[in-house]
Amino acid sequence: MFHKEGKTIILATLILALIITDLTYFLLEDLPWLQYIIYVVLIFFVVIVLQFFRNPKRNTNVSENHVVAPVDGKVVVIEEVYEPEYFKDKRLQVSIFMSPLNVHVTRYGLSGLVKYSKYHPGKYLVAWHPKASEENERTSIVIENKTFGEVLYRQIAGALAKRIVNYAVEGTEVLQGTDAGFIKFGSRVDLFLPLNSKINVSLNQTVKGAEDVIASL
Template sequence: MTIHKEGYTSIAIVVLVIFMANALVHYFISGSTFVVWTTYLLSFLLLVAVLQFFRNPRRRIITDDHTILCPADGKVVVIEETEETEYFHDKRIQVSIFMSPVNVHINRNPVSGKVSFFRYHSGKYLVAWHPKSSTLNERTSIAVRTATGKEVLFRQIAGAMARRIVWYVEEGAAVTQGEEFGFIKFGSRVDVFLPLGAKVDVKIGDKVSGGLTILGRFDQ
């Protein structure tokens, strides 16, 4: 397992803060063994927490033009028919995945194809499970058209802790199923909008893995 490139700056800042905090404790409170060892323990726990957040585990991803892969690690919190009003302007099946701070936060393309739509929206930072976070929070919306003409839209949504959405795609670009398309820092959500004829292979409450779990399948 490696550390994702998006974590380099954050990890460097955390290491600097830990170094300064420990130096101050040693300078001003060196006589208190309890305070010194408590600082050591908290410093260690903070570093481990940040390192695990930015972990980048190796995954063997199997591509299949008939399947829609899960774009993120987390828990399925929404499966419903809804009106998608930004791009499709019709009814779609929405599947939403909540990513807690302990999940891997790499986002992966659910299908292969060409990016037919991309938009970034600045916005609020409501908790990721809030019903209006999909339309009010900072977010990106990305639609990919497959070689067979089917389209899937997926949306990165910042949460109350997430303050930075990163994306690596642009409109017109070719993308491959399972490859990284972005990253969201510290707690977030990803919505996926599938065609009405698609078969959903997950249920609410399921824990899913980006690039590994099959979210659904296109109708034949």
């Protein structure tokens, strides 16, 4: 299954690949070795595009008592920080970095009411840069949950990510594990949790979106 955000790009990629294949066949008929190289490169390119927009089904254990990973990737930050945009107080930050090879679907880490959803234009620093959370292009979303209260997650563009898609609309109810958006070509998501949250992951751990539990109460 492929994500709807990739349909146009996938279609364009396939059409382009077919055109180049036909041109290669007719124009390079006397250079079979070059034809072979071009075909291999085309296949590799198509596979990369298809795998980037894959949207595998996930089995979420829906619960008010825990927060699941919003994305696939590696945990790169676990620390107590001051969150200046919405809470303006200290929170536990857990950040997950996605490489271009990871699934890039963003999923809701918990169920609840969307209280805040804001897009911020910005820079394109590498996603693991300490200032990426405040200076890069990003969206900030706050969900009010019965158990955790308000939790903020932030989609952050990286050096390659040039488009963030956010489906969270203020005033709507959302369900843990369902589709919340998409970030194209390498990025990061920050979670800002209450200080009394029990963190269930460790640094450099690889997590799977909508399935692995990040924190519980």
